[in-house]
Amino acid sequence: MTATPMSKGSNLPVHAPVVRVELAWDTGPGVPDVDASALLLTDAGRVRDDGDFVFYNQPRHASDAVTHRGKRAAAGGSTDTLEVDLRALEPAVERIVLCASADGGTFGQVPGLALRLFDAGTGAELARFDMAAGTETAFIGGELYRRQGAWKFRAVGQGYASGLAGLATDFGISVDDAPPAAPTTP
Numbered sequence: 001m002t003a004t005p006m007s008k009g010s011n012l013p014v015h016a017p018v019v020r021v022e023l024a025w026d027t028g029p030g031v032p033d034v035d036a037s038a039l040l041l042t043d044a045g046r047v048r049d050d051g052d053f054v055f056y057n058q059p060r061h062a063s064d065a066v067t068h069r070g071k072r073a074a075a076g077g078s079t080d081t082l083e084v085d086l087r088a089l090e091p092a093v094e095r096i097v098l099c100a101s102a103d104g105g106t107f108g109q110v111p112g113l114a115l116r117l118f119d120a121g122t123g124a125e126l127a128r129f130d131m132a133a134g135t136e137t138a139f140i141g142g143e144l145y146r147r148q149g150a151w152k153f154r155a156v157g158q159g160y161a162s163g164l165a166g167l168a169t170d171f172g173i174s175v176d177d178a179p180p181a182a183p184t185t186p
C-alpha cells in the first residue's frame with residue numbers, strides 16, 4: 001500500500017484502530033532538534049487539564065490511548081514518534097493535535113520535515129505530509145479528529161512564532177512563564 005501524499009488542509013479517513021504518528025526530518029550541522037507532542041482536545045477545542053498534553057516529559061496519557069514513543073536516529077535523519085490507540089480514547093476527546101517544537105532554531109532550518117501516519121498493526125504507511133516552515137519554533141503538523149463516529153486525519157501545517165508555550169496556551173495548557181526562584185542560602 002502506497003501512502004497518500006497530503007497537502008495542507010487535505011484529510012482522509014483513518015480505519016486503523018491504532019496509528020503511529022512519525023515526525024521525520026533530515027539532520028546535519030545547524031539543524032535544530034525537534035520534539036513531537038500531542039494535545040487531546042474536547043469539542044470545545046481545549047484540553048481538560050495539563051494531563052491532556054503528551055510529550056517527552058509526560059510520555060503517556062492517563063488513558064493509555066496516546067503514548068510518546070521517543071526518538072530514533074537513522075542515516076541522515078531522525079524521527080520522533082507518537083502512538084494513538086483510537087479505540088481507547090475517552091468519548092470526551094474529539095481531536096488529537098499533533099505538534100512539534102524546534103529546540104535551538106526555527107522550523108525553517110529543519111530540512112525534510114514530514115509527518116507520516118502508519119497503521120501500527122500492519123506497519124503500512126497511510127499518509128505522508130511534507131511540510132515547509134519559516135521562523136516558527138512550534139508547529140501543528142496535523143490532527144486526528146472524530147467525525148460522525150469515525151476517525152479522520154487532516155494535514156494542518158500551521159506554525160507558531162510564539163513557540164511551544166504559545167501553542168500550548170492556545171489550547172488551554174498552563175505554562176509557567178518564569179522559572180522558580182533559586183533558593184537563597186542564609
